[in-house]
Structure formats: C-alpha cells, structure tokens
Amino acid sequence: MAISFPELQPGPRLLLGPGPSNVNPRVMKAMASPVVGHLDVDFVRVMEDLKRLLRIVFRTANEITFPVSGTGSAGMETALMNLVEEGDEVVIGIAGVFGERMADAAGRLGARVHRVEAPWGRIIEIERIEAALKAAKHPKLLAIVHAETSTGAWQPVENLGAIAHRHGALFLLDAVTSLGCVPVEIDHWEVDACYSCTQKGISAPPGLAPVTFSERAMAAVRARKTPCRSWYFDLGMIERYWGAERVYHHTAPITMNYALYEALRIIAEEGLEARFSRHRENAAAIQSGLAALGLEPAAQEGYRLPQLAVVKVPAGIDEAAVRAELVRRYNIEIAGGLGPFKGKVWRIGTLGESSRREHVTLVLGALEMILSGMGIEVARGAALAAADRAWRATAAA
Amino acid sequence: MAISFPELQPGPRLLLGPGPSNVNPRVMKAMASPVVGHLDVDFVRVMEDLKRLLRIVFRTANEITFPVSGTGSAGMETALMNLVEEGDEVVIGIAGVFGERMADAAGRLGARVHRVEAPWGRIIEIERIEAALKAAKHPKLLAIVHAETSTGAWQPVENLGAIAHRHGALFLLDAVTSLGCVPVEIDHWEVDACYSCTQKGISAPPGLAPVTFSERAMAAVRARKTPCRSWYFDLGMIERYWGAERVYHHTAPITMNYALYEALRIIAEEGLEARFSRHRENAAAIQSGLAALGLEPAAQEGYRLPQLAVVKVPAGIDEAAVRAELVRRYNIEIAGGLGPFKGKVWRIGTLGESSRREHVTLVLGALEMILSGMGIEVARGAALAAADRAWRATAAA
Numbered sequence: 056m057a058i059s060f061p062e063l064q065p066g067p068r069l070l071l072g073p074g075p076s077n078v079n080p081r082v083m084k085a086m087a088s089p090v091v092g093h094l095d096v097d098f099v100r101v102m103e104d105l106k107r108l109l110r111i112v113f114r115t116a117n118e119i120t121f122p123v124s125g126t127g128s129a130g131m132e133t134a135l136m137n138l139v140e141e142g143d144e145v146v147i148g149i150a151g152v153f154g155e156r157m158a159d160a161a162g163r164l165g166a167r168v169h170r171v172e173a174p175w176g177r178i179i180e181i182e183r184i185e186a187a188l189k190a191a192k193h194p195k196l197l198a199i200v201h202a203e204t205s206t207g208a209w210q211p212v213e214n215l216g217a218i219a220h221r222h223g224a225l226f227l228l229d230a231v232t233s234l235g236c237v238p239v240e241i242d243h244w245e246v247d248a249c250y251s252c253t254q255k256g257i258s259a260p261p262g263l264a265p266v267t268f269s270e271r272a273m274a275a276v277r278a279r280k281t282p283c284r285s286w287y288f289d290l291g292m293i294e295r296y297w298g299a300e301r302v303y304h305h306t307a308p309i310t311m312n313y314a315l316y317e318a319l320r321i322i323a324e325e326g327l328e329a330r331f332s333r334h335r336e337n338a339a340a341i342q343s344g345l346a347a348l349g350l351e352p353a354a355q356e357g358y359r360l361p362q363l364a365v366v367k368v369p370a371g372i373d374e375a376a377v378r379a380e381l382v383r384r385y386n387i388e389i390a391g392g393l394g395p396f397k398g399k400v401w402r403i404g405t406l407g408e409s410s411r412r413e414h415v416t417l418v419l420g421a422l423e424m425i426l427s428g429m430g431i432e433v434a435r436g437a438a439l440a441a442a443d444r445a446w447r448a449t450a451a452a
Numbered sequence: 453m454a455i456s457f458p459e460l461q462p463g464p465r466l467l468l469g470p471g472p473s474n475v476n477p478r479v480m481k482a483m484a485s486p487v488v489g490h491l492d493v494d495f496v497r498v499m500e501d502l503k504r505l506l507r508i509v510f511r512t513a514n515e516i517t518f519p520v521s522g523t524g525s526a527g528m529e530t531a532l533m534n535l536v537e538e539g540d541e542v543v544i545g546i547a548g549v550f551g552e553r554m555a556d557a558a559g560r561l562g563a564r565v566h567r568v569e570a571p572w573g574r575i576i577e578i579e580r581i582e583a584a585l586k587a588a589k590h591p592k593l594l595a596i597v598h599a600e601t602s603t604g605a606w607q608p609v610e611n612l613g614a615i616a617h618r619h620g621a622l623f624l625l626d627a628v629t630s631l632g633c634v635p636v637e638i639d640h641w642e643v644d645a646c647y648s649c650t651q652k653g654i655s656a657p658p659g660l661a662p663v664t665f666s667e668r669a670m671a672a673v674r675a676r677k678t679p680c681r682s683w684y685f686d687l688g689m690i691e692r693y694w695g696a697e698r699v700y701h702h703t704a705p706i707t708m709n710y711a712l713y714e715a716l717r718i719i720a721e722e723g724l725e726a727r728f729s730r731h732r733e734n735a736a737a738i739q740s741g742l743a744a745l746g747l748e749p750a751a752q753e754g755y756r757l758p759q760l761a762v763v764k765v766p767a768g769i770d771e772a773a774v775r776a777e778l779v780r781r782y783n784i785e786i787a788g789g790l791g792p793f794k795g796k797v798w799r800i801g802t803l804g805e806s807s808r809r810e811h812v813t814l815v816l817g818a819l820e821m822i823l824s825g826m827g828i829e830v831a832r833g834a835a836l837a838a839a840d841r842a843w844r845a846t847a848a849a
Contacts, residue, residue: 060501060717063710065494067486075706078487086707087480089464090472090657092785097462104457124659125522125684128702132684160683254703260487262521262659262705284681286557287522287529303790305525306651308659308708309472310483313460320457388489393700 068382069409071418072390073204073232073363074255076406078318082259085317086310093306101316102297102307108319112234112257112327113249113267115241121297122253122263122315123288124308127231130250130264131160133288134227135198137268137276138248141165144191146224148172148179148199151206152393153229157198164284169194175395176206176353176365181214188222195275197224201239202232205393207354207365207402209237216245225272231255234265235322235407236334236362247272253311256362258407259318262311318407334361336449337410340442341403344419347441348426348433353400362410364403365396369431374398377425385421415442465779466806468815469787470601470629470760471652473803475711479656482714483707490703498713499694499704505716509631509654509724510646510664512638518694519650519660519712520685521705524628527647527661528557530685531624532595534665534673535645538562541588543621545576545596548603549790550626554595561681566591572792573603573750573762582615591621592672598636599629602790604751604762604799606634613642622669628652631662632719632804633731633759644669650708653759655804656715659708715804731758733846734807737839738800741816744838745823745830750797759807761800762793766828771795774822782818812839 070077091098102121109120123133135157139145145166147158150173158168171187173179179199188194197219201212212228219226225247230239235256241249247269254261268276268290276283276290283289287305295302322330338361342352350366352359368374374391378401381387392400405415419438427433467474488495499518506517520530532554536542542563544555547570555565568584570576576596585591594616598609609625616623622644627636632653638646644666651658665673665687673680673687680686684702692699719727735758739749747763749756765771771788775798778784789797802812816835824830 060505060713060720063482063485063498063713065485065488065492065498065710068488068492070487070489072489074703075487075489083484085460087484088460088462090467090475090651091462091465092467092469092472092787093658095462095465095785096779101460101462108457125526126703126705128684129522132682136682156683163679163681163683252703254487260705260707261490261703262708282560284560285529285533286553286560287525305523306471306649306658308523308657308705310657310711311659311705311708313462314707316457316460323457382493388492390489 066386069387069414069417071403071405071409071414072388073402073404074252074406075261076255076258076404076409078258078260079321079408081321082314082317086260086314088313090309093309094301094303098309099301101312105312105316105319106297108316108323109265109267111323112319113239113241114243115267117241117267117269119273119294120267122265122312124305125264126261127250127252127264129288130252130266131157131229132285133264133266133290134248134250135160135164136283136285136288137290138196138225138227138272139164139166140279140281142167143195144169144193145196145198146171146184146187146191146194148184148210150177150179150208151175151200151203153200153204153231157229176208177355178208178210178358181211184215185218188219188224194222194224196227198227200229202360202363204232204363205396207352207360207363209358209360213244220245225275232363235330237331241267253315253318255406257315257318257322259314260311262308263315334405334410336446337405337412337415338362339449340445341405341415341419343441343445344415344438347437348422353396362404362406365400366403367400368398372429372431374401380425381421385417387418387421389418412446463783466784466811466814468800468802468806468811469785470799470801471649471803472658473652473655473801473806475655475657476715476718476805478718479711479714483657483711485710487706490706491698491700495706496698498709502709502713502716503694505713505720506662506664508720509716510636510638511640512664514638514664514666516670516691517664519662519709521702522661523658524647524649524661526685527649527663528554528626529682530661530663530687531645531647532557532561533680533682533685534687535593535622535624535669536561536563537676537678539564540592541566541590542593542595543568543581543584543588543591545581545607547574547576547605548572548597548600550597550601550628554626573605574752575605575607575755578608578611581612585616585619585621591619593624594621595624597626599757599760601629601760602793604749604757604760606755606757610641617642622672629760632727634728638664650712650715652803654712654715654719656711657708659705660712731802731807733843734802734809734812735759736842736846738802738812738816740838740842741812741835744834745819750793759801759803762797763800764797765795769826769828771798777822778818782814784815784818786815809843
C-alpha cells in the first residue's frame, strides 16, 4: 500500500476527434446528482423520461427504446445477440472498421454472413445491397453503418428498410456517429433496430448505448428457437426492467443515465432541425478551411459526413507528431486513422457540443501554425478566410 | 417537442440496500473531471493506475486485471463468455439468485451445468462441491458466489481453488457483494477468475465491473477451439486495449473510470484491513440492533455477511409499506427480497461508504419508530442500546 496515486488531473481537452465530444457543463452537473437505487421511484421517473426523450431523438414510436448499460459497441451486441441465431443469413454492408465489426460479431453467433463490400471512403451502392439480399435464400437481417467513423462516408439508408422488408429481412442500422448530428428517421425509414452511443452526437460522457427496436424486430426476438447467448444483453429480461414490471435484472449505471437525461434535454431544447443546421453550417466552414490548408477529403464526394471530416495526411508528414503538437500546445484532440487508414488520415470531428464556431476557428488556426512549422506550404490566413466565407454564405442563405 | 422535461432532482438518499452504496463526495468530484479521449495520454495513465489499484484490492499479481465497461453482471458475462465453450462441463454452486444467474448464463453458452444446490440462506457444503467435481467427467470450471446478495449468506471459498485445480477445473468467484467489504484473496485462494462491481464495497456509482484473470485462466482462453461468442466482452481484444498495445476496441466509459479511480484511492488510503474491521464493527452493531427489534436473520448462523443483514419480515407486516415509509420519512433505502424471498425479508446493507456509525444509528432508530407505529411490540431504545454495546465491546477489545 506504499504506492501513492496522484489526484486526477486530466487535461482540459477540446475534443475534436470522432468521439468522445465535449460535454456541456449542465451534463456534468446532472451527472453528479445524488446516486439513488436502480428501483428508486426517482430513478424510475428518469427511466420513463429517458425513453420518451430517446423516442424524440430517434424519431420513433417504438415502445422498446432505452439505453443499454454499456458503451456504443454494447448496443451493437444487443442488436445482434437478440436478432441473430445460429445459421441465420445476414447481409452486411462493409466499407470500414465499423461494418467489419458487425460482420465479426455476427459471425461469432454462427450467422452466415453475406458481405457487401466497398472500398474504404466509398458508400455501398444500394443496387449491390439489394442483389445480395436477393442472392441470400432467406435473409434474416440487413445491417449497415450510417456514418462510417473510420472513413467519414455518409451511407444513404433511407430506402434500405423498405428494400430489406421486400426480401423478408429486418433492417439494422448503426447510428453510432450519426444520431444527434444528422437526421436518423427510425420510423420513416422503416428501421427495425438501431443502436448509437452517448459520447458523439449526444455529447454525454461515454457509457451507455441508446437502442430502439420495432415491433417487427421484437416479434423476431420472441420467435427465437434458441435463447439469446447473452444473459447481460437479453432483451426479454431487460424489457422487464425498463418496462412497467420493474423486475430487477442488473443495476443500471445511475449517474450515466442522469448524464444522458440532461444531454437529451439539451437536444430537445435546441430542437433537432436547429441542431442539424448547426452541424451543417460548421461542417461547411471546417471543410472549406481544411481544403484551404490543402487537405484532401478521404470520403467520396457528395457523401461526406458533416460531423466528421476525414482528410488525407500530406506526403512526408508524421501525422502522429501533428496530433501530439495539437494536444501539447493547444489541448486539442483529433484522431488518426484505423486499419488501412492508419498513418494516412486525420479524423476531425465536430459532433454535438463540439460543433461550435470557436472550436472550428481554433483547430483551423492551430493546424495552420503546426503545418507551417513543419515546412508545409500553407497560405497564411486562407483557412480562416475560407471558413468565414462559408459561415457568411449560410447566414445570407 | 412540446413535452417538457424537468430538471433532475433525485432524492438525497441514504443507501442501505445491497447496493448501490453511498458515494464519497471525492468520487463525485473526480467523476466530473474533464472528459478526455479513450486513448489520451492522461487517460492511459488512469488506466495503468486503475490496474495497479485493482490488483491491491483483489490481492493479486494477475496482469489481466481491469474494469469491464458494464455493470457487475457484465463482469459475470465476461468471465463465462471467455471461459466456457459449447459442451464444457461446469459445476455451479446455487443457493440464491446470483448462483442461479451464473447457471442461466453458462447454459446459454451451451455448457453442461452441474448444479450443486443448497436451500436459500444456507451455504453450500464443500464436500458436496467436491463430489460434483468428481462426478463430472472433465469439469472445466467451478463457479460460486462469495456473498449471496439475495440471502446474506457468506460462502466459505478459501479452499475451493485448490479443490478445483485437483480436479482439473478453473475456479470462478463472484465477488460482487464481497470485494471491499470482506477479504477477497485472489492469489492466496487460487482463484482463476473473479468479477465484482463498483457500487457496493467500492462505493463508486454503478457502471463498471472489475475483473481479474489468472495465467491459468488466460491459457484456457487462448486455447479455445471456438471464438468468444461476444465481441464486446472478448478478452483477447479487450486485453490489447487495456494492455501495452492500446489498440482501439471500444470507447471506455471515461467518467466511470475516473470515479472508480478515486474510490479505489480512498480504499488504498484507508487500508484493506482497517476497512474490513470497520465493516465487522458496524455489522456487529446493526445485527445486534436488528435482533433487539425482534428481527431474525435469514442466513445460517456463523455464515452471515457483515456487510449485508438479511432479516425476516415479522408476520402480518406489509414489508413494502415499511420500505416506503423509510424513503418517505427518512430518505433511507433498504431492499426487499428477490424470488422466493419476495415479501419475506428485508436486506439492509452497510457496504463501503454506507458502513458508518451514523447510518447504523439512523436506520435502527427509524425502523424502531416505523415498526412501533405499525403496532409491532418493540422495546423502545433497545436497538440503539444493543448497537451501542456492540460498538463499546469492539472498542474495548
């Protein structure tokens, strides 16, 4: 016991990676509210309001809408563990780490995975998805990532629910990096199951995975021939805790639920449309600024996420050194690439609370100074001028 | 969006159920430290210190010691998902909800479960466990609950590691309600895998599941013939994030890890032996006081947990009404019974921060007033006098 452990003093970072995003002080304050029991009348009230708030954000009337007690990936597991059984045919769109991850998780459950792949940075063409559904004999599920966090590509998904249903499949959407930043229309798009996280577009700390399941999905869950492999993620049992019965299943992370509640309340106050506009406007500014710095987007034109710019690292630059300088000098976090994009891209996110003019201005200014200092030829002032033009254009529109 | 959601105002509860327990204000303050990224140098330092602190609390040198990103049950899932494969023979001790839960979870993974049962409130005799290991052809795992939260029974487990190993099995211990309250000696007892939670003896908010795995357990994990069914709980992948490689797997719940860090720091400052003594002394007081109120323990004599008193509800009393009065008049949470004990017992916990003289005094006083008010014959003042005698006796010893 002689070892001493220092007081916590994490840096006051500006979070401009693909998540976590900055957290509003109101959320931190709510999170520090007194802990009560997981069946306390005061917590039950929070649970009910959380379900209503999540339905607003997911744009759904789905009864089964709640936060899973784990981070975003736990939402993915909940969906796949409950919807997939040994031998089920599953069609999965894969154009980055997060599509690949779904295929991995489904494969572990004994699913026969039909991969519909596209090169990293590109979207997956709807026709190819439909062809894969047709080629599968009895597709149980179509699964795809809405906002591919590893590439910055924005997958069109509006028609996939109807297409999946035409082929007798359920439609599962990964909205981890989209929810709260761009429209996610669960009911309108006929999405049967969707998962997200708290630390991106919602801007609470990481720790919960909001999910929603349609009646069609729940019918499939109830019709399973084998029990859900997971006790922790078993929807049948979780439903009895989050539903009217209040049967103890596990102890919900009380303070994380407080944080999510306040973050969702802030979203409801701002309004979804206003929030999406804010993301679009700041995206136009940061993308213009990055282009003025000579940084080329990695994702296909016309399908770039407004909340996450993924840009190629200029030749000859040590990308990790740039990120280290951003942290050391300016307390700014951006992210590097994953898998085949490792060392090749930067991922600069303006998600939720992080999508603000001052943050865009700061990161563009800091990047300009660091890149100049490394001998990259940068037109001084061009990035901020370009961002400024973009903001003025949206104000005039 | 016209619905309005109120500001969070959960009651300032004194938490004297089986968990969550009260949280030290230092922990709440640490939890509200700035959120940084899950690969930030400042967070990596917290991760390393967390592993060292958890090794102190678990009394182990196990390299693989970290908090799983989910509540206590997620620790159980991590252990079973990684240690159990289809067809494996598993011996499980069952004398309450939490032993039953392990059998359920193992069964979902295709294990052949050998149940060693005892009546609720009793411990499971070591001889019967050994006989079950012998009867199983190739037992892969022996699993048991250390502190059965549904009954208050304190299972002897000191020799079970050696016994399991003699029969070629691994030893898995559920320390959800024991860690931080009574000794848990991972290395000395030859425990191969152990899981706990943050919201009981450790007194952080719920949200993480500390786990530890021996080299023997990790060898079994690496020798699996089939992949872990769970992507989220796959130890091989989590190990690469929590180990030196820092390969992204999922986004850790940053603020929960801050909270756990501070809670463990408080434990290290107090010292484990002093902490166990505190629990024993307050347990003697509350158990004497409850006896003076005429409340009979549900667990077998000689095997009652010091941190959780489970007592029978007197005949003719509406137990839920008593709990409701405790909340309404005194802001105190205690718990009712689960399963066959529903309506029949109260569970009064003095775990971690909740184990303090003032809390014991308050709950005994409140219970005396409420029971008297319901017409139960209670010797006025006897409970506090009995508690006082118990404290004086330990002070004199």
